[in-house]
Amino acid sequence: MQASVTKPPRVIGDYQGERNGPTLIVIGGIHGNEPAGLIAAQRILDRLDDEKPGAFAGRIVALAGNLTALADEDPHLRYIETDLNRMWTPEMVHEARIIPENERSAEQREQLELLDVIETERAGAKGPVYVLDMHSVSSESPPFVFVEDSLPARRLAMRFEIPIILGFEEELRGLLVDYCTNTLGLTSLLIEGGVHEDPETADALEHAIRIALDAIGAWPVDSAYDTPCPNAALDSFARGHGRLVYDVRFRHPILHEHFQVDPKLHAFDPVRREQTVVAIDGQQPITAPLNGLLFMPNRQPRAFPGDDGFFVVRRVGYLWLRLSATIRSMGVLHRVVPMLAPGVSRHPDFPHRLLIDPDLAAALKREVFHLLGYRILKQGESQSMSKRRRLLQATFAATKAAMSAVFNRIRGRHVPLIDREDAWVVGRRRLDIQSLRHTP
Secondary structure (H helix, E strand, O other): OOOEOOOOOOEEEEEEOOEEEEEEEEEEOOOOOOOHHHHHHHHHHHHHHHHOOOOOEEEEEEEEOOHHHHHEOOOOOOOOOOOHHHOOOHHHHHHHHHOOHHHOOHHHHHHHHHHHHHHHHHHHOOOOEEEEEEEEEOOOOOOEEEOOOOHHHHHHHOOOOOOEEEOHHHHOOOOHHHHHHHOOOOEEEEEEEEEOOOHHHHHHHHHHHHHHHHHOOOOOOOOOOOOOOHHHHHHHHOOOOOOOEEEEEEEEEOOOOOEEEOOOOOOOOEEOOOOOEEEEEOOEEEEOOOOEEEEOOOOOOOOOOOOEEEEEEEEEOHHHHHHHHHHHOOOOHHHHHHHHOOOEEEOOOOOOEEEEOHHHHHHOOHHHHHHOOEEEEEOOOOOOOOHHHHHHHHHHHHHHHHHHHHHHHHHOOOOOHHHOOOOEEEEEOHHHHHHHHOOO
């Protein structure tokens, strides 16, 4: 039987300005061993209650995530039955809703209660709604911000003087911020403040909340009162990593209960393909599958099979980001690509998705899809190859797809991509679609 203490309330607190404006939903404690976000949010709320700044417009509300895990006496407990930050897909939310209440798991109950508050805040908002999901990590790391790579969310993330991580949503299904972004249509960020036990983690997250309130136009930073400057303070925690942008390229899921990362390796250390032994999983040495930088090595006291062991990321250049923004702002692109690109067709049931011939998709790097504003929803095996070989295979695959289309039409045996089990599926990002609709 699990020992526990009194559960925290779901709504930690809120503050409403005298003028209407944006709503910021701050969520902490999605994992039971990560209370720093709740501490940071409470500090901001206490300051607002004390100062009652006239410049504040809108609303901030702070929510606690996994109440049962937070209340457990084991300080290392992350969840009771299931990781609450891997359950946020439309299918899993629907499943939790239709299960009889007495048959729901601990995390399903937490999920539905938390979602009910988020949807209530969304429905009652007098302006745009933003979500800030606050976390901490198990190994030494600078603070960083994860964002689904839509242009509105990317612009918000760039306001933080810490590393920006793209691509988590393609490696990890069921993230809360992904659900808030792509199902609820809210601009959502995930902030990792530092190591669980480090008091500075709550400080970093407090600065992040203050920066977010300034960035969305709710509470402008005042140099006379906001000392130290929130961005300068957060930048100091970043320890030289600054506002660099990285893309997640690989995730190693833990295979055995006995998992250990090489103690000499730390976040953002370079790793070499098939040379750097990153971890021991069971008794098996795990080498890096590609060149890049080590990210979020798991040093939890208790690791479970299926948990994240480590990631490998690569740097994204600012030129690539600017080019991507320019291409995505051209709304006509999505309509033209299926007509011009052999091996690509529009999904018949989802207007903002494309079907990709598997031979062509495997030859393209995921950056190509990202550049055009698509996230990978379904994929086959991704091949590792040189740039020259990749270009040759992509050209061959496109040519083959074009010729097959001609011959199939002549023979009357055309098999649409939707009927192919191995076809890749990519989709446009919801916030990009929304922003284009509202562009005058």
